[in-house]
Amino acid sequence: MTHLTTPSATDGTPTAGEAAVTVARLSGAAPARWTWGQLGLLVVLAVVVLFTVPNPSLAIGMLIYGLWAAGLNLLVGYGGLVSFGHALPFAWGGYAAGLTLLHVSSSAWLALLVAVVSMAVLSALVGAVCLRRTEVYFSMLTLAFAQLGFFIALQWDDLTGGDDGLAGIPVPTLWLPGTTVELNALRDPLTFFVVTAVLVLVVFAGLILYTESPMGRVLQAIRESEERARGCGYSTRLVQLATFVVAGAVAGLAGGLFAMLNNFVGLQPYWLLSGVVLIMVILGGRSSLFGPFLGAVVYLLLESTLSRYFASWQLIVGAIFVICVLAFPQGLWGLLTQTLPGLFRKRRRTR
């Protein structure tokens, strides 16, 4: 079989990157005007969360979950690859950061670096297997890998603490030019919040860059039609694998931050969250990177308020999710940016 290559970039013909951009734009992916505006929205959201959410650990959690969900949306929304096992990189990041802090050094940078790099390597291996077939196969394989990870974490209790979890993770210290700060979420939540917010914003900007890059465009083109993208000469698996690695690394970072927030990593919160993070993505909207942040904030607000009054609050969340998929497949973000402005436009026209 001959290997198809991209049309050569001679004068006049569009380059591979430009062609991919056109394909993605035509397919109606993220509206262009909201690309970098999302970064501003995230700053606003972080400030609002800081001043309105009374529980600091919930406020910091919103940022961390939001980042995790935004990373997952690279796969779900931009790649059309629904991962049911995104708890795996989150938990791995948590264990990696926690173990580094416990046994190596109390440097926050080192712990996060270990979490991100090791998860990127692991993601490359897991992705190589999961992406052998896409669509449903991919979903089920990611689920299976997460389950596999769960059993390993449960059984290897010398290292992970098994069922009891990894407790007593020391408070990390963060080296900054000229100073070092302690990241103690209990004693000084504001510092923790600001550091997390800055990290999250930087990574979020990186994610936007990724989706806007020619590679990100190819990813969206693959979602629309893998056959055509392959016909254009892109090695589609490689692009998907790279995205899988990026999403895994982001989740690893989020997991590491979450471990620092709670000074604890365990089976209980960590391994059960594959579904939760997916709900956040769909609830918030998968057509943008900011949507999942909205989803994370709304989900955690729902959880913290509903669970106070109603034991089966997940029933409501599940029902909202089903309605969301049925009626608002673009989630809250789609509702805010497309449905509502559409209503206003119609009203003006009828006037």
Place this chain on the structure above:
Amino acid sequence: MGQLISQIVLGLVSGALLVLLALGLNLIFGLLEFINFSHGALYMVGAYVASYLAVATGSLWPALLVVPVVMALLGAGLERTIIRPMYGRDQVDALLLTFGLTYVLIEGVRMIAGSGGRRVSTPELLRFQVDLGIVRLPAYLLFVVVVVGLVVAGLHLFLRRTDVGLIVRAGIRDHVMIRALGVPFDRYRTLVFALGVAVAGIAGVLTGPITGVYPEMGADILILAFVVVVVGGMGSFWGAVVAGLLIGVVVSLTTLYASVYAGIVPFVLMILVMTFRPRGLLGAT
């Protein structure tokens, strides 16, 4: 030796239940082209309905007949109302929808029946041990294997020997052509979904006396059923049967000799199959 054989039989029993779920998943995936994520939750609902029926009537026998009917109606209702709008949309949406449905079903059952499980008593008729020479086994386990065998045979005959089965198989091959021939395809989709759910319900009824029923019972077995579908080959009838029994026995033997690895073995098996034979053991290319 006796221990080994009884462990193999136990594996065959749990494998047989997996086969029922995997066949339903496979059939639904074949014709409706999505993975029914709520299959495990529906199996759990079936088990709960059976547990209440067993208490009300004092025996499991009526449940074995009534539950498949109830579950088929539930399945048809779900397909007609919330799954139908998913056709023509991205495959992923149906997966997500049934994923959300899982939450609703599990939490709904938890709200009605409580978080704790319920015990289901074995039918009196089957409360004896069968002596196989080397080993004595509870008759109920053998009964489960027989029922599963009958269901699998019934499904096979339905697909191979009836006109409806012929259309279903043709629809799995090429539903555009089937529609062009004037077949009311939507009805067949409802039928197949109802059938798959009914079979999951039977598995639920059979599980009750073995492990009892509890709200999360569907979650773990669903993941294993996925593994069975992938290992056997997506869409392959006999692949699901072979892989289900194989995984049941392998897990059961690992529990006997190295219980630490029992949870991990099916996934390792699946990763191996996906690496060296991505289309599954008996899957078509």
